Amino acid sequence: MTLAEMQFVIPDLRPASAELFMLAMACGILLVDLFVKDKKRTLTFVLTQLALLGAAVITFMTSTGEIAYTFSNMYVDDLLGDLLKLLTYLTVIVVLFYSRGYVLDRPQMAKGEYYTLTLFATLGMMVMISANHFLTVYLGLELLSLSLYALVALNRDSVQATEAAMKYFVLGALASGLLLYGMSMIYGATGTLEITAVAERLYQGQANKSILVFGLVFLVAGIAFKLGVVPFHMWIPDVYHGAPTAITLLIASAPKLAAFAIVMRMLVNGLVVLAADWQMMLIILSVLSMAIGNLAAIAQTNLKRMLAYSAISHMGFMLLGLVTGVIGGDARFALNAYSSSMFYVITYVLTSAGTFGMILLLARAGFESDLLDDFKGLNKRSPWFAAMMMMMMFSMAGVPFFVGFFAKFSVLQAVVAAGYLWLAIAAVIFSLIGAFYYLRVVKLMYFDQPNDPSPIHAPFDVKLLMSANGLAVALLGIFPQALMSICAVALLRSL
């Protein structure tokens, strides 16, 4: 090999420009924060928000709508990625606003690390969303997970939080191991880790099926772990419950978008030839999640824990959309099915952010407000926010005119179109069970007397955002067409 052949080619940086900007900003903020004397760290907060906003502008400006690969095809920029990234930034921005008061009330958390770790987690999500290589997926996932482990443990003196972080770390590491093992099997069978190349090899039928399916099992197990679906859900209640609410809010919102993205990239883009196999696995995971998530949620007294089980059931419902893409080798329904899942996950993130945000809104220094009973009589204390919370609960239960109904509707529609009538019936029965515990929250807020009748104090920006969040749940429920179309177009142009 001559020197000339060894020339280093500078990769096309444009498709990854938002990620590079985010990386630079995260490192920059890490340094700047060292010189911030202010206890409230207003400068760090503002810079973090600006970093997210800047990334959003870059993603938006560089979006061409075409599929662009870079870094030797390890990285992809397409409409699906751009859309999910924009939603991720938006979610993280909202999360930071919601969490601001909570974090300031807890001196252990109000440090620069909180902001930089959040940015690194965001970067991890961006990498996951744009991955076109199994190792890139892994890289993004680890960046996200490691940041989150540290964030959960940020409140060092809290025994609960430390325990949650430990559990999250140990189980998360195990899941990463499973995922890596699955990837190595797929590499063994196909000789490549590049997702699009894997798909090509599979189309040509060159791969050893038994090794592939063996790897697929581990891959699906790893994904199931990250999504938090039964039977890989054990960490979800403990971590949601134990983590400081601000961090729970972060874990419960944006990463779901990234998790959806890696499912699309790995299973749909890469292993669609094996769809019949992984769809079977996902059906089992989905039904179990809806069953256990909804049943266990009924027994909870802690709202965060209840929402954790509810998250499990919602992820199970979301998977229903993914299992109906390819029926008997026919991919006619794929777009319909995957876009319904995508719509589901986006609306879930919107609603989930709102509900955890509401817990943060009611929390004060030394008071977590995370028990169901803390929501008693909210209608007396603040009719407006009680109404917002009620809309979010009804949305999660899937009652119209709220967006959760159309999310369930579009997924069920895909399931019925694919001919899985029994699956649709199971899904609605579990939704009925789920409706009970959402209704209970409404009952506490409206039918009961408050334990603490004091009015709610929250900064103006948080109140405004919370109102916007609640109204978005209602408005998207009345006019879901635009978001549905956006999901469909993004998938159409990217798959």
Add this chain to the structure above:
Amino acid sequence: MSGTPLLSLAVWIPILAGFVVLATGSDRNAPLARMLALLGAVAGLLVTLPLYTGFDVTTPAMQFVELAPWIPRFNINYHLGVDGISMLFLILNSFITVIVVLAGWQVIDSKVAQYNAGFLIMSGLLNGIFCSLDGVLFYVFFEASLIPLYLIIGIWGGPNRVYAAFKFFLFTLMGSLLLLIALLYLFIQSGGSFSILDWHQLPIPRGAQLWIFVAFLIAFAVKVPMWPVHTWLPDAHVEAPTGGSIVLAAIALKLGAYGFLRFSLPIVPDAAHELSGLVVGLSLIAIVYIGFVALVQEDMKKLVAYSSIAHMGFVTLGFFMFSAMGIEGALVQMVSHGFVSGAMFFCIGVMYDRVHSRQIADYGGVVNTMPKFAAFFMLFAMANAGLPATSGFVGEFMVILGAVKYNFWVAFAAATSLIVGAAYTLWMYKRVIFGAVGNHHVEELTDINGREFLVLALLAIGTLGMGLYPQPFTEVMHSSVNELLRHISISKIQ
């Protein structure tokens, strides 16, 4: 008037008014909230009146149709329209909303704005159900209307309100979720249409028809309610505030029955014929058995609730005999029951507001202290028992006439309810109103005031008017009912 979107106004004016009322906020503005609510309710009633005056009785087609795309991704349309079957219910519902606002005028003194807003919003949603011609639009209104009633029972209800509110919500949700699956199935089968009118023409194989019929049956039977899924109704009625009971009995129960006419019969006619025996059997159980259950009730509201179930049994019986007499009789019975059961619950509310008890044993000799009230109550009790010259007679008589042609023994069983119905209603009336003054509570009773008189008078006009001269009500139904019968006599199995 052509070009005015009357149906949209009928749906959205009450809802909008509800939000305006909600905006008045705390109870300091309660008088304003009440005035605005009354204004909204009256406006809602006024916009539905042209539906009757402008109605063309000669055609079975949908009238006042509005069609606009809503969610093109799934071909869901904002498609409204009424025919002779649904039109009367919009007017009835808007009328009952006025009654309800008046009924809660002095009685409700906490969270007045939320209370009235709840009823106004529900009124709009219920109107939406009756005029939706798109499956998803229907479903969305159908399910959304649970929310206001859930809150009304839960916030302003009696001691066991939480149980009743949950039971109400979950029972109905169970039914409607199966309805959703059936709608989605029809959507796929029809090649991507949610239009109810398209589904009427859609050929469906027998097996699928049976399944769809069962899904519809569960959804609508819970709402009617039919035996054995009726158990939520007595609980909901007993715990709900007076206004809630009135809307529940007068309108909400009609949704299930309306669903049978709009969905079950025309979409799956063959299954409806095949399984009509089942529905007739359940209806007879409701009429006879529930009638006897009503006889032994000690709680007046529970008694009227069970009598509602028995009366709705007549409605479902009338539908599934597939004769014009039966269906028209059932429809008349539905409207009449709206007036009569609403009035019965209001009467019980009047007494409850004064004595704070619904137990029959706590009363006796009310006529001595409340003579005017006793006279009104007598009229409604007679109507509830199906006395000729009241609206209650017309519907039951038509259904029994239809039943004689269908099967003598069915008619015989149904006719016994005239006796049982008279027994439980009049026996209750006797124990509550007549006799010596029962206790010092009754002794201290004051007769009805102007507001209560107005409400009772309005309902009495409806009850008597319909009983003496039912033709204005039945003439609008003829073409639609005949068209429906013609339609369901043709098999859809290919």
